[in-house]
Amino acid sequence: MNARLVLTALAVLVGLALPLVLPLFQVTLLVNVLIFAIVVTGLVLLTGIVGLTSFGQAAFMGVGAYTTAVLSTGAGWSPWLTLLAGFGITALIAWLLGVATLRMQGHYLPLATIAWGISLYYVFGNSPALGGFTGLTNIPPVQVFGTPLTSPRTFAYLALLGLGLSALGAQFLLSSRTGRAMRALRGGPLVAEAFGVNTFGLRVKVFVLAALLASLAGWLYAHSQRFVNPTPFSLQAGIEYLFMAVVGGSQHVWGGLLGAGLITGLREWLRDVLPGLIGAQGNFEVIVFGVLVILTLQFARRGLWPLVERVLPQEGLRLLPERTRLPERVKPQPGTPLLRVEHAVKQFGGLRAVNDVSFELRAGEILGLIGPNGAGKSTLFNLITGVNPATSGQVTFAGRDITRQSAGQIHRLGLSRTFQHVHLLPDLSLLANTMMGGYARGRAGMVASLLHLERAEEAALQHEALRQLRRVGLGEQAHLLAGNLALGQQRTLEVARALVADPTLLLLDEPAAGLRYGEKMELVALLRRLRDEGVTILIVEHDMDLVMSLVDRLVVMNYGERLAEGTPAEIRANAAVREAYLGVDLTDEVA
Numbered sequence: 365m366n367a368r369l370v371l372t373a374l375a376v377l378v379g380l381a382l383p384l385v386l387p388l389f390q391v392t393l394l395v396n397v398l399i400f401a402i403v404v405t406g407l408v409l410l411t412g413i414v415g416l417t418s419f420g421q422a423a424f425m426g427v428g429a430y431t432t433a434v435l436s437t438g439a440g441w442s443p444w445l446t447l448l449a450g451f452g453i454t455a456l457i458a459w460l461l462g463v464a465t466l467r468m469q470g471h472y473l474p475l476a477t478i479a480w481g482i483s484l485y486y487v488f489g490n491s492p493a494l495g496g497f498t499g500l501t502n503i504p505p506v507q508v509f510g511t512p513l514t515s516p517r518t519f520a521y522l523a524l525l526g527l528g529l530s531a532l533g534a535q536f537l538l539s540s541r542t543g544r545a546m547r548a549l550r551g552g553p554l555v556a557e558a559f560g561v562n563t564f565g566l567r568v569k570v571f572v573l574a575a576l577l578a579s580l581a582g583w584l585y586a587h588s589q590r591f592v593n594p595t596p597f598s599l600q601a602g603i604e605y606l607f608m609a610v611v612g613g614s615q616h617v618w619g620g621l622l623g624a625g626l627i628t629g630l631r632e633w634l635r636d637v638l639p640g641l642i643g644a645q646g647n648f649e650v651i652v653f654g655v656l657v658i659l660t661l662q663f664a665r666r667g668l669w670p671l672v673e674r675v676l677p678q679e680g681l682r683l684l685p686e687r688t689r690l691p692e693r694v695k696p697q698p699g700t701p702l703l704r705v706e707h708a709v710k711q712f713g714g715l716r717a718v719n720d721v722s723f724e725l726r727a728g729e730i731l732g733l734i735g736p737n738g739a740g741k742s743t744l745f746n747l748i749t750g751v752n753p754a755t756s757g758q759v760t761f762a763g764r765d766i767t768r769q770s771a772g773q774i775h776r777l778g779l780s781r782t783f784q785h786v787h788l789l790p791d792l793s794l795l796a797n798t799m800m801g802g803y804a805r806g807r808a809g810m811v812a813s814l815l816h817l818e819r820a821e822e823a824a825l826q827h828e829a830l831r832q833l834r835r836v837g838l839g840e841q842a843h844l845l846a847g848n849l850a851l852g853q854q855r856t857l858e859v860a861r862a863l864v865a866d867p868t869l870l871l872l873d874e875p876a877a878g879l880r881y882g883e884k885m886e887l888v889a890l891l892r893r894l895r896d897e898g899v900t901i902l903i904v905e906h907d908m909d910l911v912m913s914l915v916d917r918l919v920v921m922n923y924g925e926r927l928a929e930g931t932p933a934e935i936r937a938n939a940a941v942r943e944a945y946l947g948v949d950l951t952d953e954v955a
């Protein structure tokens with residue numbers, strides 16, 4: 365029996381018993397904790413996982429609360445209908461805000477959510493139709509099977525259901541293809557885009573989802589209090605939700621509940637004790653929260669939940685039964701042209717980083733791209749992978765013109781890559797990291813993931829990832845965390861991840877950088893084995909020894925131009941290349 369499952373079941377049982385056994389005052393507090401935890405669950409997904417900060421979650425909560433307050437008191441709508449209305453309005457606002465700000469990197473979203481939080485507070489407070497700063501009263505109770513939930517004890521079960529569904533959906537999402545793409549977004553769009561993720565679309569979706577969770581919380585809040593006023597939906601409340609996420613552990617769904625519980629409980633306690641200690645009335649607890657957040661960031665950067673996690677039993681590798689296999693790509697015949705670069709130019713202002721470079725790569729070969737520092741190798745690499753398009757010239761891959769295509773579109777045509785600086789998800793297992801490479805081979809979207817309806821596809825991805833891990837020699841470590849691997853193994857893991865995409869062309873960006881001699885030898889052996897299995901490889905590398913002993917042909921660049929092209933023996937004998945690599949005696953080095 366899975367120990368974690370038992371603990372979760374116990375936690376659920378305790379949760380179900382609490383509304384019955386606690387004194388009424390504490391049940392009211394519990395209801396608030398559960399409602400706040402729903403908002404923080406959204407922040408876990410948005411801020412903890414994807415890395416986008418929103419100060420506006422309390423305002424989205426306000427949209428849900430005021431929608432139900434207005435429609436259920438003024439128009440006599442059933443609260444169940446007003447919940448849907450709140451979702452509709454929230455989704456529209458969040459989508460508009462997201463589309464306007466999420467295309468841009470940087471602080472646009474946090475600033476926009478601050479503006480949104482402040483303005484909505486004053487809209488609520490200054491609208492007579494919304495009751496101004498006094499708010500709206502006489503909100504009807506929610507009815508379940510004809511029974512009105514008027515007591516906090518019964519209402520707590522509705523809040524528990526709301527949080528339970530939100531947390532379960534969030535957990536399901538995080539353990540899915542979409543969840544892995546969300547995690548990959550955290551370090552910037554580069555990796556996610558390289559594996560075919562529509563990064564902008566995904567950011568908008570997560571932002572809307574987090575807003576919907578806040579809206580649900582607002583609806584619950586309005587019907588638990590039975591009145592609304594603007595205070596709980598102010599910018600300050602929005603900041604407090606971020607505090608909860610940071611203190612609890614913003615990358616964990618359980619961390620959200622822990623943070624909501626700690627901050628809410630602490631606030632009640634401080635409100636009792638602080639005025640006595642200080643001798644004056646005021647919101648002094650906010651100062652304590654500020655100190656608490658600073659201390660958390662100093663001593664437990666990832667919040668308190670990871671500390672709890674350390675003492676919990678660790679989860680082993682749980683494989684789903686494989687029912688189907690992922691469809692495979694038709695591979696080109698060995699020797700047929702696969703990639704063609706023609707007169708490629710890349711201009712950065714006055715600098716031509718790539719100047720009229722042409723070469724061809726045929727299926728089944730390993731081609732090396734070498735050149736001294738600043739020769740333009742990385743720029744050419746970016747131009748082939750769609751990270752940075754060419755200023756002029758043409759790049760053809762698998763018979764298609766990819767010159768103006770995005771990284772994701774090119775990836776879907778069969779090009780898969782590794783990175784010069786390793787980009788892995790250190791907190792995830794090798795298996796989960798490898799599965800990220802198969803993103804473009806899956807179909808399941810966010811809704812299917814939230815509902816756990818993508819298990820057959822997930823199983824197929826798991827088994828394909830495990831096959832690729834075994835192929836590169838990491839099968840035994842599949843359950844370990846990627847962050848615990850040595851650099852050489854991390855680079856090998858990136859190769860496995862790229863292979864899960866079932867590529868026709870594997871692009872390796874300086875795979876030997878930073879490796880020790882033994883690790884380099886292992887890498888060479890692996891790449892040779894892959895070539896023998898028919899994988900086509902383009903490798904950009906500094907290490908001449910490694911390149912010369914591995915590749916079939918070489919393209920040498922210097923000052924942005926193609927200096928030479930040929931077999932390792934021809935390149936070694938080339939006088940111009942020797943000159944470009946002044947001080948590097950190619951003959952000696954390889955001997």
Ligand SMILES: Nc1ncnc2c1ncn2[C@@H]1O[C@H](COP(=O)(O)OP(=O)(O)OP(=O)(O)O)[C@@H](O)[C@H]1O
Nearest residue numbers: 712715716717735736737738739740741742743744
């Ligand atoms: N985004 C950019 N903006 C302006 N100049 C750039 C940009 N990217 C690269 N360059 C310049 O283009 C030239 C080629 O750089 P590139 O990184 O492609 O060379 P490289 O051969 O990969 O070098 P290294 O081996 O050191 O990584 C360099 O002079 C570099 O400063």
